[in-house]
Amino acid sequence: MSTSRGEADGAAIRGLLESWAEAVRAKDYSGILARHSADILMFDLPPPMESKGIEAYRETWDLFFSAQPDPIDFDVQHMNVVAGEDVAFVTALMRCAERGTGGRRTVLEFRLTVGLRKVSGEWVVVHEHHSVPSA
Amino acid sequence: MSTSRGEADGAAIRGLLESWAEAVRAKDYSGILARHSADILMFDLPPPMESKGIEAYRETWDLFFSAQPDPIDFDVQHMNVVAGEDVAFVTALMRCAERGTGGRRTVLEFRLTVGLRKVSGEWVVVHEHHSVPSA
Numbered sequence: 001m002s003t004s005r006g007e008a009d010g011a012a013i014r015g016l017l018e019s020w021a022e023a024v025r026a027k028d029y030s031g032i033l034a035r036h037s038a039d040i041l042m043f044d045l046p047p048p049m050e051s052k053g054i055e056a057y058r059e060t061w062d063l064f065f066s067a068q069p070d071p072i073d074f075d076v077q078h079m080n081v082v083a084g085e086d087v088a089f090v091t092a093l094m095r096c097a098e099r100g101t102g103g104r105r106t107v108l109e110f111r112l113t114v115g116l117r118k119v120s121g122e123w124v125v126v127h128e129h130h131s132v133p134s135a
Numbered sequence: 136m137s138t139s140r141g142e143a144d145g146a147a148i149r150g151l152l153e154s155w156a157e158a159v160r161a162k163d164y165s166g167i168l169a170r171h172s173a174d175i176l177m178f179d180l181p182p183p184m185e186s187k188g189i190e191a192y193r194e195t196w197d198l199f200f201s202a203q204p205d206p207i208d209f210d211v212q213h214m215n216v217v218a219g220e221d222v223a224f225v226t227a228l229m230r231c232a233e234r235g236t237g238g239r240r241t242v243l244e245f246r247l248t249v250g251l252r253k254v255s256g257e258w259v260v261v262h263e264h265h266s267v268p269s270a
Contacts, residue, residue, distance in 0.1 A: 041215070041226055043246040047268040049228065050246065080176070082250060082261065084222025089250040091176055091262055093184065111178040111185065113248045113264040115217060115224040126217065127226055129248040131266030133182040 006083035013081050013088055013116060013123050020125075024074040027065055033058060036125045037117070043129040045110055057128075069105045073097040077109070088123065090114040094130075108132070144218040148251060148258055152214065152225060155260075159209040162200055168193060171260045172252070178264040180245055192263075204240045208232040212244070223258065225249040229265075243267070 016035050023031025033054060042051040044060045046067075051060055065072070079092040092112040100106035115127035151170050158166025168189060177186040179195045181202075186195055200207070214227040227247040235241035250262035 043226070043248070043266065045269050047270075049244065049268060082222055082252060084219040084252075087217055087219025087222045087224065089222065089224045089248075089262065091178070091250070091264075109184065111264060111266075113178065113224075113250070113262065115226070115248070115250075117217060117219075127224065127248065129226075129246060129264050129266065131178065131246075131264065132269050133184060134180050134267050134269070135182075 006085075006088075009083035009088065009118075009123070010081040013083055013090060014079060016116075016123055016125075017079065017090060017092070017114065018076065021074050021076055024061070024064075025072045027072060029058065029061065032061055035123065037119075040125060041127045043127075043131070045130040045132060067098070069097050069099055069103075073107075086118040088116045088118075090116070144223065144253075144258070145216040148216050148218055148223055148225060149214060151251075151258055151260075152227070152249065153211065156209050156211055159196070159199075160207045162207060164193065164196065167196055170258065172254075175260060176262045178262075178266070180265040180267060202233070204232050204234055204238075208242075221253040223251045223253075225251070 038054050040054055040057050042057045042060055051057055073096045075095045077093040077095050081090050094110050094112045096108050097105050098108040110130055110132050113129040114125055116123045117126050171189060173189050175189055175192050177192045177195055186192055208231045210230045212228045212230050216225050229245050229247045231243050232240050233243040245265055245267050248264040249260055251258045252261050
């Protein structure tokens with residue numbers, strides 16, 4: 001669905017997010033944070049409502065890793081990139097794990113929207129929105 | 136946070152979303168759908184995981200209105216627009232109502248991310264992601 005002008009940008013953004021997901025699986029904080037803006041706005045799956053700035057964003061990963069069973073699952077099931085010249089967003093269906101009844105490992109599917117800006121020729125993540133439907 | 140080139144676009148998008156929220160409060164379906172793409176991808180607050188296309192999107196509003204107490208609350212508390220030349224996204228904190236214990240009207244705060252493309256000079260909504268944090 002990327003514009004033809006944006007095909008190279010679409011591929012760059014797709015690669016950026018695949019590398020980010022790989023860093024999450026490796027609990028590699030420098031990789032997780034590598035392409036994120038100092039003023040990122042995070043709407044995470046668990047509370048709070050929002051986390052502003054890279055330090056608060058980093059802490060959402062502390063919470064994530066404390067709750068996830070090892071090894072970490074964090075996989076892109078389906079991704080769509082809408083890339084313009086200098087702003088882009090990505091929609092994705094994602095999968096991780098959670099501890100179910102009796103501590104058993106179960107699959108958790110969630111939705112992800114990512115907002116990006118191109119800064120000095122490089123795509124930077126300025127927003128993430130993770131969620132599951134509310135029962 | 137809009138780029139200076141994007142200030143007119145930022146104002147247009149802000150107006151588009153305020154008009155959309157007003158149409159929701161009026162249960163005005165033609166107003167709700169007026170600036171939405173035929174292939175919109177909706178990640179709504181209640182299930183399902185995703186709704187694809189304008190007919191499925193319309194049905195999410197049937198569900199919303201069936202669950203909301205009258206009069207309809209649907210208010211933008213805070214909105215930030217990141218507008219490029221032909222792609223933009225919006226992050227917002229929103230407020231609506233729900234029926235609490237004993238049917239009493241209570242406030243429901245939620246997060247909203249909206250993705251837009253400029254098509255023939257007009258901004259069109261191609262994605263919405265509504266959620267509350269998962270307990």
